[in-house]
Structures are given as structure tokens and as C-alpha cells.
Amino acid sequence: MSARPIAQPADLDVVRDSYDRVADNYVDLIAATALGDIRLQPWHRAAIDVFADAVRGLGPVLDVGCGPGTVTAYLAERGLDVSGVDLSPRMIEHARRLHPECTFDVASATGLDLAEASLGGVLAWWSLFNLPRNVLPDVIASLGRALVPSGQLIIGMHVGDGDVPRTEAYGGVPVQWTTHLWQPEQLVGMIEQAALRPTAELRIPADGRLLPGVVLVAQSGGSA
Ligand SMILES: C[S@@+](CC[C@H](N)C(=O)[O-])C[C@H]1O[C@@H](n2cnc3c(N)ncnc32)[C@H](O)[C@@H]1O
Numbered sequence: 096m097s098a099r100p101i102a103q104p105a106d107l108d109v110v111r112d113s114y115d116r117v118a119d120n121y122v123d124l125i126a127a128t129a130l131g132d133i134r135l136q137p138w139h140r141a142a143i144d145v146f147a148d149a150v151r152g153l154g155p156v157l158d159v160g161c162g163p164g165t166v167t168a169y170l171a172e173r174g175l176d177v178s179g180v181d182l183s184p185r186m187i188e189h190a191r192r193l194h195p196e197c198t199f200d201v202a203s204a205t206g207l208d209l210a211e212a213s214l215g216g217v218l219a220w221w222s223l224f225n226l227p228r229n230v231l232p233d234v235i236a237s238l239g240r241a242l243v244p245s246g247q248l249i250i251g252m253h254v255g256d257g258d259v260p261r262t263e264a265y266g267g268v269p270v271q272w273t274t275h276l277w278q279p280e281q282l283v284g285m286i287e288q289a290a291l292r293p294t295a296e297l298r299i300p301a302d303g304r305l306l307p308g309v310v311l312v313a314q315s316g317g318s319a
Pocket of ligand 1: 110114159160161162163164165166180181182183186202203204205219220221222223225226
């Protein structure tokens with residue numbers, strides 16, 4: 096599949112500033128609640144554990160939109176060669192402080208310079224929902240191209256329809272971003288367009304606090 100340049104979202108700077116503003120509260124919320132801490136969310140953890148087993152030995156793993164690095168560090172504890180990137184410099188400051196054993200860099204999912212067939216796994220854990228609808232397919236394709244044969248992509252995403260403008264998040268912090276909701280079938284379509292093979296789908300119902308979600312796993316070409 097040939098690469099085409101990924102359009103940079105018009106709101107990238109305001110989204111970055113917004114995540115910089117919420118980063119401190121986000122870290123506090125992870126510490127105080129189950130939010131974002133997969134150790135306290137058994138189904139999320141199960142999916143990540145299977146992903147970890149599937150990518151072991153295939154090559155480096157990249158956590159795209161890693162936030163403060165909670166899941167990155169969880170994968171590193173499982174012996175994976177994993178690093179994280181995030182749009183928000185403040186999130187990356189926290190990640191480096193909290194998990195000095197891992198490598199973290201500031202980068203947008205829309206601007207990664209990933210060599211073809213260079214990664215055993217890619218994780219995009221509730222980190223792609225701010226990407227405009229016309230941009231997400233190209234980002235997924237670029238992540239897919241970076242996988243080695245049998246490499247694994249795992250995506251966590253809010254489920255629903257429409258584009259929800261957010262003006263505050265994570266404890267009332269003012270933000271300016273759009274949460275783009277997707278149906279799992281739409282995401283599966285993008286995964287297939289990226290020449291990846293969907294291998295698992297885990298639906299997570301809304302729990303009163305959180306939107307419904309889906310975890311999708313896909314495999315790059317090659318034998319299972
Ligand atoms: C809900 S948080 C999830 C963070 C982390 N994956 C976790 O599970 O704790 C969303 C993250 O996506 C990041 N993000 C948003 N847009 C991004 C982009 N274009 N490129 C990279 N990261 C992005 C935000 O900065 C934020 O850290």
C-alpha cells in the first residue's frame with residue numbers, strides 16, 4: 096500500500112494546548128481512580144495482556160498517544176521493548192518523570208516518521224479520537240505500514256455517532272477539542288483498507304462515567 100502524506104489537523108495546536116492543560120489532573124485522576132489505569136480494569140488489561148503476548152519477540156512496540164505512560168510502563172514491565180509518543184509536552188513530562196525506565200517523545204500521530212516494517216506492535220489506546228474523520232484512515236494506514244509481518248495493532252476508541260465538541264474535561268479543566276465518535280464497523284473498515292486483518296473486537300459498555308468503547312486488534316499480513 097503506497098504512502099500518501101497525512102493532512103495535519105487544523106486544530107492540532109489547540110488540541111495540544113488542551114492536553115497540556117489537563118495533563119496534571121489526568122495524572123491525579125489515574126492515581127485516584129480506575130480511569131486510565133488498566134490494572135484496575137480487567138477487560139482492558141486482558142486485551143493488553145494478549146497484545147503483549149502476541150507482539151513478544153516481533154520487534155519494538157510504540158504507544159501512540161501514550162499520555163503519562165501508564166500503559167507503556169505496563170508493557171515494559173512485561174518485558175517488551177516499548178516507547179511512547181504523545182502530542183502533549185506536559186503529558187510527556189509526566190511520563191518521563193513517572194516511568195524513567197521507558198523512552199518517551201513528543202510527536203503527533205499525524206507526524207510520525209515510521210520506517211516500514213519496523214515495529215512489532217502499535218498501541219493507540221484512546222488516543223486517536225481527536226483526529227478529524229478524514230485524517231484517521233491515513234493515520235491507521237501509516238501505523239499498519241510500520242508493522243512487521245504478523246505485527247499487531249491495538250486501538251481503544253470511544254463508540255458512538257457524531258462529533259462532540261468538548262469545552263471541559265478531567266475535572267472541569269477548560270479544553271477545546273472535538274471527540275469524534277466511531278462505530279466499530281467503521282473502524283474495522285479502515286483497518287481492512289490499511290491491509291490489516293482484524294483479529295479481535297471487545298465491546299465495553301458505558302458505565303455511567305465513561306462513553307461506551309471498543310478495543311480492536313488487527314494483524315499485519317503474514318501467518319497468524
Ligand atoms: C485520553 S488520553 C489517553 C492517554 C493514554 N493512552 C492512556 O491510556 O492513559 C488521550 C491522549 O492522546 C493524546 N493525543 C491527542 N491527539 C494526539 C495526536 N494527534 N498525536 C498524539 N497524541 C495525541 C493526548 O495528548 C492524550 O495524552
